[in-house]
Amino acid sequence: MKTVxxxxxxxxxxxxxxxxxxxxxxxxxxxxxxxxxGVNFPDALIIQGKYQLKPPLPFxxxxxxxxxxxxxxEGVKQPKPxxxxxxxxxxxxxxxxxxxxxxxxxxxxxxxxxKVGASFMMTYxxxxxxxxxxxxxxxxxxxxxxxAAGGVGSAAVELGKLMGARVIAAASSDDKLAACRQxxxxxxxxxxxxxxxxxxxxxxxxxxxxxxxxxxxxxFAEPAMRDMAWxxxxxxxxxxxxxxxxxxxNLPLLKGFSIVGVSWGNFARKEPQxxxxxxxxxxxxxxxxxxKPLVSAAxxxxxxxxxxxxxxxxxxxxxxxxxxx
Numbered sequence: 001m002k003t004v005x006x007x008x009x010x011x012x013x014x015x016x017x018x019x020x021x022x023x024x025x026x027x028x029x030x031x032x033x034x035x036x037x038g039v040n041f042p043d044a045l046i047i048q049g050k051y052q053l054k055p056p057l058p059f060x061x062x063x064x065x066x067x068x069x070x071x072x073x074e075g076v077k078q079p080k081p082x083x084x085x086x087x088x089x090x091x092x093x094x095x096x097x098x099x100x101x102x103x104x105x106x107x108x109x110x111x112x113x114x115k116v117g118a119s120f121m122m123t124y125x126x127x128x129x130x131x132x133x134x135x136x137x138x139x140x141x142x143x144x145x146x147x148a149a150g151g152v153g154s155a156a157v158e159l160g161k162l163m164g165a166r167v168i169a170a171a172s173s174d175d176k177l178a179a180c181r182q183x184x185x186x187x188x189x190x191x192x193x194x195x196x197x198x199x200x201x202x203x204x205x206x207x208x209x210x211x212x213x214x215x216x217x218x219x220f221a222e223p224a225m226r227d228m229a230w231x232x233x234x235x236x237x238x239x240x241x242x243x244x245x246x247x248x249x250n251l252p253l254l255k256g257f258s259i260v261g262v263s264w265g266n267f268a269r270k271e272p273q274x275x276x277x278x279x280x281x282x283x284x285x286x287x288x289x290x291x292k293p294l295v296s297a298a299x300x301x302x303x304x305x306x307x308x309x310x311x312x313x314x315x316x317x318x319x320x321x322x323x324x325x
Contacts, residue, residue: 147240
């Protein structure tokens with residue numbers, strides 16, 4: 001079977017495609033024939049050795065996928081061979097066959113495309129955990145989403161609207177903001193051409209925002225914090241902008257807001273029952289048409305480097321996926 005391999009840490013062009021022997025599941029594991037695999041920012045970090053998870057070389061990147069169960073190991077009752085599933089792998093997803101823990105698989109609802117299934121676990125799982133569990137977002141509150149056209153950001157825009165919030169989407173181009181409006185954003189800010197603070201003040205009539213969803217970090221974190229409403233919640237999700245910001249701690253003191261960390265991967269491991277409930281709720285909304293994950297491009301497995309470059313260069317609207325075959 002074909003797999004994308006990281007044999008040395010580096011940028012996407014260092015990846016190679018090779019034929020390797022088919023996989024065999026151990027006890028508690030399943031082998032999934034990958035039909036689509038989501039491309040995420042952590043995938044770009046892990047191949048550079050910059051992610052908290054550092055698998056031994058060589059390894060295949062790829063955190064999430066959707067496909068059909070090919071084989072199951074000893075003791076596995078669910079899923080069964082032939083079942084269509086969504087799976088969280090951590091790494092290894094950029095391959096025609098993927099070995100995953102059986103507990104990391106959930107059924108793909110009938111009628112949901114493999115590409116959609118492969119594009120939602122990390123982004124929608126992260127955003128829903130952030131908004132529901134960490135921020136406890138309430139209907140009528142104002143939500144500001146930074147990096148709103150990316151995977152986590154676009155999911156937060158869609159979920160924020162579904163949860164009854166007024167959503168302000170901030171991104172770096174008018175084209176990206178148009179996609180955010182299609183997802184339901186009430187107001188948009190192009191922070192490449194517009195002052196973020198001035199725009200937030202105008203849109204909120206100087207009342208500030210109740211919740212900020214920030215998967216970007218870097219230079220927009222502190223300005224966004226300066227326009228928090230009293231009792232607000234600032235969600236620290238990631239640092240796709242590059243730099244980890246250094247925050248003056250007098251800001252949460254004076255404005256009475258909370259800085260709240262969001263680690264979906266740790267949440268899924270430490271509180272699996274709550275995470276499973278969240279995932280099933282999200283899948284129900286997708287199957288019912290209330291959520292429509294945006295997949296802006298699908299590349300063949302051999303073009304994994306292209307997908308990773310798109311993510312690193314912030315060209316993606318929603319998600320990019322790789323497809324087998």
